[in-house]
Each structure stands twice: as structure tokens, then as C-alpha cells.
Amino acid sequence: EGKPAAVCRFAARYEWLKERLSIDPSRLPVPDCASFEEFMRQTQPESVALVFPMAHLNGPASMFGHTLLTIETANKSKLLAYAVTYSAFANETFGPFFAVKGLTGLYPGYFSIMPYYAKLQEYSDIDHRDIWEYPLNLTKPEIRRMMLHIRELDHIASDYYFFDENCSYALYFLLEAARPGVCLTDGTRGWLIPLDSVRAIGRQGFIQGVAYRPSRTTKIKYLAAGLTDSEQDLAMGLAKGTVSEVVMTGPAASSMEKIKTLDLAGEYLQYLYTKGMMPQATYQERFIKTLKLRSQLGTVADDATEKIPAPVQPDKGHLSNRLALGVGIKDHDAYWETRIRPVYHGLMDNDDGYVKGAQLIFTDLALRWYPEKHKVALQSLDIIDIVSLAPRDRFFHPVSWKITTGLTRITDEDERDRLVYQINPGGGMTFSTTHLGLLYAMLETGLNASGALEQGYALGAGGSAGMLTNVTPHWKTHLFARDIYYGLGDTFNAFEACLQQSLSLNPNQSVGLDIRRRKTRDLYETEAKL
Numbered sequence: 001e002g003k004p005a006a007v008c009r010f011a012a013r014y015e016w017l018k019e020r021l022s023i024d025p026s027r028l029p030v031p032d033c034a035s036f037e038e039f040m041r042q043t044q045p046e047s048v049a050l051v052f053p054m055a056h057l058n059g060p061a062s063m064f065g066h067t068l069l070t071i072e073t074a075n076k077s078k079l080l081a082y083a084v085t086y087s088a089f090a091n092e093t094f095g096p097f098f099a100v101k102g103l104t105g106l107y108p109g110y111f112s113i114m115p116y117y118a119k120l121q122e123y124s125d126i127d128h129r130d131i132w133e134y135p136l137n138l139t140k141p142e143i144r145r146m147m148l149h150i151r152e153l154d155h156i157a158s159d160y161y162f163f164d165e166n167c168s169y170a171l172y173f174l175l176e177a178a179r180p181g182v183c184l185t186d187g188t189r190g191w192l193i194p195l196d197s198v199r200a201i202g203r204q205g206f207i208q209g210v211a212y213r214p215s216r217t218t219k220i221k222y223l224a225a226g227l228t229d230s231e232q233d234l235a236m237g238l239a240k241g242t243v244s245e246v247v248m249t250g251p252a253a254s255s256m257e258k259i260k261t262l263d264l265a266g267e268y269l270q271y272l273y274t275k276g277m278m279p280q281a282t283y284q285e286r287f288i289k290t291l292k293l294r295s296q297l298g299t300v301a302d303d304a305t306e307k308i309p310a311p312v313q314p315d316k317g318h319l320s321n322r323l324a325l326g327v328g329i330k331d332h333d334a335y336w337e338t339r340i341r342p343v344y345h346g347l348m349d350n351d352d353g354y355v356k357g358a359q360l361i362f363t364d365l366a367l368r369w370y371p372e373k374h375k376v377a378l379q380s381l382d383i384i385d386i387v388s389l390a391p392r393d394r395f396f397h398p399v400s401w402k403i404t405t406g407l408t409r410i411t412d413e414d415e416r417d418r419l420v421y422q423i424n425p426g427g428g429m430t431f432s433t434t435h436l437g438l439l440y441a442m443l444e445t446g447l448n449a450s451g452a453l454e455q456g457y458a459l460g461a462g463g464s465a466g467m468l469t470n471v472t473p474h475w476k477t478h479l480f481a482r483d484i485y486y487g488l489g490d491t492f493n494a495f496e497a498c499l500q501q502s503l504s505l506n507p508n509q510s511v512g513l514d515i516r517r518r519k520t521r522d523l524y525e526t527e528a529k530l
């Protein structure tokens with residue numbers, strides 16, 4: 001009494017037994033799950049789509065992107081569709097604890113169903129994340145099987161693991177339940193990146209199309225690119241209330257210029273409000289005034305907000321794992337190098353399908369063979385290497401940042417390469433230019449720790465500056481310099497200047513050339529690597 005009937009709690013199992021054993025429901029005390037059948041009658045689910053919000057480096061849980069499913073019902077509205085997602089139930093705010101618990105399965109993971117628009121609002125960083133929607137070719141019986149499976153999983157927790165048993169892995173079970181015979185879960189390795197899950201689902205023949213939903217940040221930047229500096233300033237002034245809307249009623253500008261300016265002001269107003277930079281009453285007042293002015297200008301056939309060109313699909317970009325084979329010379333020592341990187345994207349990789357100026361690398365291992373010395377050496381192990389070069393403009397003021405930690409080599413006073421553990425965080429600013437690409441500058445700190453150091457450690461601070469340029473769509477260059485003075489522990493100065501070049505042959509193959517000049521203490525080194 002007071003509990004759901006077994007046919008409701010185990011709806012998928014009951015449906016399977018009823019089919020396999022030819023059970024006559026009319027002979028049972030509870031012939032079906034009334035609440036489930038009523039839900040299916042009201043919603044009439046007709047189609048399912050796989051949704052991939054792009055990666056966002058400023059959120060630990062969003063670094064690799066995310067995957068969820070949407071179930072479109074008879075009302076045909078995508079925003080009113082239901083979103084089905086699996087996520088960790090975490091209230092941890094301290095970053096290191098969040099990372100440790102997420103990696104070790106200490107968070108419970110739950111499935112949830114909510115309106116798609118509510119899920120979009122739930123993302124605190126959704127304004128910065130473009131979204132890709134992949135319609136799936138599920139039939140109505142398959143959708144019903146999936147819905148039954150989701151119902152059984154309601155309020156059931158499983159251990160959430162950030163690298164493997166994550167949001168993407170859990171969705172595999174839903175698709176396998178919908179279409180028996182499909183095998184997705186058995187094909188996973190020691191980790192599963194959401195973007196790789198999109199590719200895997202595509203290989204199984206589920207995907208039948210793609211749709212692009214640009215973020216509000218993308219819309220604002222696209223609209224601003226079509227306006228002059230003065231028109232951008234006017235749109236910002238309207239949004240922030242520093243310019244009266246009366247200026248838009250005069251004959252100074254053409255109707256098209258006014259339309260684009262007001263469209264930009266409206267988008268930026270919504271951005272300011274969703275980011276908590278404006279109280280609701282102020283937002284409503286300004287937004288209504290902006291809409292009234294915009295409505296007086298009528299519609300245009302080529303409304304700029306509806307024609308944002310879609311970039312390369314994420315699943316069409318380069319694959320996640322990388323193997324690099326190289327040859328180089330360091331001063332007078334020649335070497336061969338092998339580099340293995342399981343995850344995910346570097347600054348010098350082809351940006352098609354990825355966020356430009358973003359680097360996200362885990363466990364990048366480099367081994368060198370010096371033939372004249374008959375020696376194999378661990379050159380480096382980048383456990384984490386994250387860089388976010390987010391350009392600033394008049395509308396957005398993000399902070400660029402980096403964090404590198406792992407094993408690397410430095411030269412000691414006896415001119416010997418020593419393996420040390422390093423932590424190198426930094427923060428600064430990036431600007432985007434038409435001809436030179438991304439220009440950035442950062443303040444950095446550095447900590448080296450090793451028994452090979454006289455004091456056991458070296459702690460210092462300094463800075464870096466660089467230029468990341470796409471000379472052509474396939475040729476990328478990165479010129480940078482870094483100088484750090486270690487004043488605590490072992491005291492010395494470390495300076496390096498480097499020119500990196502990469503030529504993409506296709507999305508998954510490239511040739512790179514690095515030329516580097518270092519000064520550690522009073523010792524100079526020159527290195528070139530192909």
C-alpha cells in the first residue's frame with residue numbers, strides 16, 4: 001500500500017516479460033503502469049536527438065563538453081522537448097576535492113528528465129557554449145523501450161567516474177536498451193570523452209543529421225563584427241543604460257544599421273541579465289524598450305541573427321589520441337623522440353571542430369633515444385597541461401589562464417639534464433587581431449621539486465608573452481617567450497624563446513617544426529625538432 005506496483009517500478013522488465021512469455025495483461029491484478037501510459041499519451045514522444053554542448057575550459061565539469069538526449073514530443077518545439085541527462089550529484093565548491101571525488105567515483109550519478117529549455121538555463125556557462133544537435137533515427141517502438149528503461153532508472157544512483165563511467169557512458173545504455181543488438185558500452189577503453197561518444201554513436205548508424213545552435217556569446221560577436229566601432233558602442237550604451245533610446249529614433253543611421261544595432265543591444269542585454277550583472281526590473285524595462293524600437297523597424301529577409309555560419313562539426317575534427325614521431329638536435333646531441341598523448345587537443349593542432357585558443361592535454365608522454373650515447377630518456381610527462389587564450393573585446397573581458405604540472409627536464413650547474421616535477425600556473429590577457437592572430441601576455445609562477453636540486457626545490461615568478469597565428473587555414477605558428485626567476489630554494493633564472501610551426505596535411509595528420517633557445521643560469525641551449 002502506498003508504493004508503486006511492480007509493473008510500474010520495473011516497467012521495462014514487465015514489458016519484456018509480457019512480450020517473451022505472451023502474458024495476457026487482462027489476467028493480472030495490475031494490467032499496466034497507468035502513470036507511464038498516461039505520460040506517453042500526453043507527450044507523444046516522436047523523435048530523439050543527441051545533444052553536444054561544446055567544451056568550456058572555465059568549468060571543471062565542462063572541460064570536455066557534455067552529452068545528453070532530447071526527446072521531441074508532438075508539440076514539435078525543440079525547446080519544449082524533454083532533456084534526458086546523466087550527471088554527478090555534487091555540491092562541492094573546492095576545486096581539488098571536486099576533481100579527486102570525480103576521478104575516484106565518490107559522487108553518485110543520477111538520470112534526470114526536465115524540459116530542454118530548463119536544462120539550457122541550468123548551465124551557468126551556457127552563454128559561452130555552442131550546442132550541436134544530432135537527430136537520431138530511432139523508431140517509435142525503440143523510443144518507447146528507451147523511455148521504459150529511463151523510468152526504471154529513476155532515483156537509482158550509480159558511481160560517477162569523470163573519465164570513463166560519465167555522462168556519455170551512461171547514455172550508451174539507453175541507446176542499447178532502445179535498439180537491442182547494438183554494442184556501445186563494450187567498446188569503451190579506460191576513458192570516454194563526450195566527443196568520442198558522438199563519433200561512436202555515429203558509427204553505429206544512429207545519427208541522421210545535425211543542427212547548430214550558437215551560444216549567446218557567438219551571436220553577440222557575430223552581430224558586432226558587422227557593425228562599426230561607434231555602432232557597437234551605441235549598442236553597448238543602450239544595453240547598459242548609458243545611452244538614451246531616443247538616439248535610435250532619429251534619421252542619422254539607415255534602417256538596417258538601426259536593426260543590427262538594436263539586435264546586438266537586445267542580445268547583450270540578455271547576456272548581462274543571465275550573468276547577474278543587472279537586476280531583473282532594470283533588465284525588463286530596457287529590454288521592452290529595445291524590443292519596441294526594434295519592432296517599429298519591421299523584419300528583414302536576411303536577419304543577421306538567423307544566418308550565423310556554422311563552423312566545422314566537432315565530430316569532424318581531429319581524433320582525441322595522438323602519436324608523434326620526431327627527430328631533433330639539442331646543441332650537439334641528435335635524438336629520436338616518440339610522444340604519446342591520449343587526450344585531447346593542443347594549441348598547435350588543427351582547430352576545426354575545437355575551441356580556438358584552447359588547449360586541454362592529459363598524460364602527454366615524451367621518450368627520447370640518443371643514438372650516440374645509446375641512452376633512452378624520459379623527456380617529459382605532462383600530467384595536466386591546460387591553456388585558455390580567451391580574447392577580450394569591448395563586450396567580454398575574460399581572463400586567460402594556464403596550468404601545467406608534470407615531469408620535465410632542466411639543466412643544472414654541471415650542464416646535466418635533471419628530471420624535476422614542476423607546477424606552472426599563470427594568468428593574463430589575450431587580444432584578437434586581424435593579421436597577427438591571438439596576442440597574449442601572462443604573469444606566471446613556477447615550482448620545481450626534485451632531489452637533484454641542491455635545496456630540493458626552486459620557487460619563482462615571471463611572465464610570458466606570445467603570438468598564435470593561422471598564416472593559412474592549414475599553417476599555424478606560435479611564437480612565445482617566457483622568463484621566470486627562481487628566488488626561493490635553488491636560485492637561478494630560466495629564459496626561453498620558441499617558434500613552433502604546424503602544417504596540417506589532413507584533420508588527423510600534421511608536420512611540426514619547433515626551434516627553441518634557452519638560457520638556464522648562465523648556460524645556453526639551442527634545440528630544433530621536426
